[in-house]
Amino acid sequence: MRKLSAFNLLAIVLGLAFLYLPIVVLVIYSFNASRLVTVWGGWSTRWYAALIDDAPLVESALISIRLALVSASAATILGTLAALALARFGRFRGRLPFAAMIYAPLVMPEVVTGLSLLLLFVAISVDRGFWTVAIAHTTMAMCFVTVIVQSRLVDFDMSLEEAAMDLGASPLRTFLEVTLPLILPAIAASWMLAFALSLDDLVIASFTTGPGATTLPIRIYSEVRLGVKPEMNAVCSVMVGVVGVAVIGASLLAKLTGARGASARWRGDGPPIRAIGP
Template sequence: MNRRFSRFNLVSVALGLAFLYLPIVVLVIYSFNDSRLVAVWGGWSLRWYVALVDDRAMQEAALNSLGIALASASLATVLGTLAALALTRLGRFRGRLPFAAMLYAPLVMPEVITGLALLLLFVAVGLERGFLTITIAHTTLTLCFVAVVVQSRLVDFDRTLEEAAADLGCPPVKTFLTVTLPGIAPAIAAGFLLAVSLSLDDLVIASFTTGPGATTLPIRIYSEVRLGVKPEINAVCTIFIAVIAVIVIAASLATRRSTTNDAGTPAA
């Protein structure tokens, strides 16, 4: 016990957390700064949050990001779940290795390469860049993450429940909807929330596949930061951090719930 909670371990954890989260804490604090100068503290104020109400460009970018995130996450959840089912339930079918390799490629491939490849694809097929192309790109990016989360749940899923339903005369589709789907629902929800978070956070791929009228919030923030950090950016970043934090916490709770349900399920 003493070894586990030694002073060295506590100091190491504290330094690691400070390195990761101290810049974020400073940004959040300065978002309530009353001064127009970003680096000069002028007291507590909500003036920059109020200023966001009149910033139409930032609001449109936020709405674009939210719409793209929800659309791409929904598509990625459906396709990722189907891919996970194929990898866990179809055995070693012909083409399994290339299928898995293409599915998990975005996990290890640099986003610059993914974004450039998608850009060349859209140009080759003559698809005008905008909301649709960003949605397709983010679906490609997040699909693999959903597949990994759902597949990990399917690997540990108790197949005897499905066999029992089949023995009682339940058709395969109904078995999936009433037995399998509720069992993997927490993993699907976690994958969806993770996909939303990744889409909201993406800058590189969106910058390659965006077009007129489809500016996302990260692109908008980046374009304004290059001209100088304004106090409004601290405020919108704080809101952005809060939204992503809520999504990540919800995904963690969904995953924990799935684990708890597995632990509480009696063995057959």
């Protein structure tokens, strides 16, 4: 068994402290009774109560959740198809441009993606709103899905699929009964990532949104530009809580089912650029 040296231990402790300090402080101050954000006025849940009464904020949150559900599902389907093509079709003609097109959005600055999609929507004169943001988020997230699902597909034994097809199963049936159950953890992980990306996005949504589709990040951004607000601290804490429970729950589930979903996810979140090569 390896023991950590003092230096290694220090690196981990300080690194994690740096990552968690702002979040912890934020959560503590969301329970601050004082309206002054830097003066401690005792414990209170008044800002949480104020959130529920804030109708525009609740509406934005509902829009964001609907948006994330739609775009994560669409991105998962499109991204999985692309991953199948990259991982299973061998060296087909046009594979390199195809791969380049999949990986390019990953490194494109959000400002450029948002700007270019808006110019497209203007050029074909589409009314901007919920659906334009959903399309934009799907495009952004599908490439992340491809990277994660592809790394899972490359990992597992292709002879299982070959056996199914040798026994007379059609490619579609092989996919549904052999491949899909095997890559399901990666698909679930990438759906979650796509959901989180959509829920979090400010820049692309700001460019592609229209009247009636103010997402939660756009609402929060317009509030926090002017400084710290106790209500916003409460919003943040709610989101941190939801995400924490979801991620820990999902990884416990993955552990219980014995799936290697978690490990596939870590790898998937690794260097996507490394996979560009032919």
